[in-house]
């Protein structure tokens with residue numbers, strides 16, 4: 001039935017950013033494809049009789065409704081559809097599965113809304129789906145925060161008693177990584193933060209929630225769940241929770257970066273190259289990127305421009321590399337000296353600290369190691385490495401053995 005020659009896929013204007021293809025392929029629709037349409041092509045496309053099932057994204061979620069013969073009550077209530085199916089009778093039906101996706105995301109994060117005061121940031125299409133689901137769960141109060149209107153970002157003090165915050169704005173989304181819509185420390189009773197954004201995996205908002213110990217989730221569980229609900233509408237078959245969880249775990253694994261940190265000379269490059277061979281991932285060497293950009297070697301940058309100039313370049317390259325997904329990122333020994341680099345590397349990464357005996361660390365070509373005895377450098381940096389790392393890995397043996405242990409740990413924990 002799934003290879004019946006009908007069209008399955010996602011329509012939108014620009015789809016280069018979409019993650020839908022691997023999700024729907026993994027959920028069992030191999031013919032699913034991405035179809036970019038200009039607005040004037042939409043009516044003719046929606047008239048096609050060979051439409052099987054479509055997902056709809058920006059800017060057509062509202063625009064498709066007049067071309068549909070049937071609109072589900074929920075899609076009609078929020079005025080937008082993300083799923084279209086041509087039935088056996090030839091009629092085109094419209095649904096919106098975002099609220100189902102949001103319900104599952106909140107449930108997986110263990111964040112119920114009953115009796116809670118919920119702030120929902122943003123008043124766009126996604127916000128309407130969130131409002132529907134939160135309201136269904138009988139909250140104490142729902143407040144929509146908007147850049148305009150009664151409740152805004154400049155009078156948030158009215159809502160310092162919020163229990164849960166949901167970000168339904170694009171603030172912090174790739175490529176605008178690092179931006180946050182608000183500061184969570186202004187809400188002392190907060191017990192849950194849900195961010196609909198899934199790229200990066202940890203927005204600045206989610207990183208702050210994690211740092212404050214507040215339960216939180218990114219938007220990837222919602223993306224997978226709303227896709228599974230759409231597939232059920234396409235083919236009339238339910239997709240099990242286990243299948244959805246498997247797809248979610250695979251995506252997390254494939255998109256998460258493996259980040260290597262550690263003292264100068266601890267073997268990050270050799271382990272990174274071995275990991276690239278083992279996993280087929282691209283290894284990104286931050287120092288090499290810095291040298292390429294500066295047009296001179298790292299020792300030359302230190303000698304001619306000073307450490308501060310090097311750290312500035314390092315901060316920018318860490319920010320650029322940290323936005324990427326599915327890579328191995330090899331850092332310089334001092335990357336931990338700047339706390340901002342933690343957010344850059346952690347947003348999409350699992351961070352491995354390579355440990356090698358100080359007596360085995362070479363110092364050639366390493367400006368700081370030549371000036372400062374390894375024991376002193378270690379005393380300064382050990383707490384910083386500890387702050388950055390998810391896992392410490394001994395690297396006194398062969399690089400390939402270390403790489404295998406990292407690969408195995410990563411396979412087991414990348415989805416955590």
Ligand code: NAP
Pocket residue numbers: 098101121122123124125126127145146147148167168169170171173181196197198219220222223224226
């Ligand atoms: P949207 O319509 O473009 O924006 C939503 C709202 O965000 C806007 O109506 C606006 O509300 C607010 N906003 C926009 N730019 C802002 C800015 N610079 N600063 C502060 N607020 C801003 O997007 P959407 O379709 O509703 O999606 C919102 C987010 O949810 C996006 O990041 C999207 O990727 C994500 N999403 C995720 C899933 C998922 O499955 N995980 C599903 C749907 C959407 P005000 O004018 O009221 O301020």
